[in-house]
Amino acid sequence: MEQFDKIKVIQHWVNSSDEDFETMITMFDSKRYSWSLFIGHLMLEKLLKAYYVKVIQQYPPYLHNLLRLATEANLEVEENLKLKLITITAFNLNARYDDYKNSFQARCTPIYTREWVEIIKDLRKWIKELIEK
Secondary structure, eight states: OOOOOHHHHHHHHHHHHHHHHHHHHHHHHTTOHHHHHHHHHHHHHHHHHHHHHHHHOSOOOSOOOHHHHHHHTTOOOOHHHHHHHHHHHHHHHHHHSHHHHHHHHHHOOHHHHHHHHHHHHHHHHHHHHHHHO
8 A cells, every 4th residue: 555644644634624614604704605515515525535534544535425435434424414414415516517506506595505504614623523533
């Protein structure tokens, strides 16, 4: 197996996710709600990849599916968490592809987006705590 600096790789993912966190908040504050949720997905993806490196001690897989990343990192995923990860993963696809964009943007009201930003913030805190253990 290729040698790599596990601490450095984890720190890369965490630092990049911290930048995305700030961008998610900026997008929300500027009322770019669908982009806020899209960036929220990226931020969680990066944290899950950092956690994967910590636990599996290999480079993370090229995945965007948060549930799959979590399970491949050996996280226990209860039903409530599973539903959150599936929904947040859809923010990635919905914000990217034109045929999903319009319906996704219509769904991203200030209330809907605020609720999901709060869920994303809670997940961020939880995953960061797991990384730091």
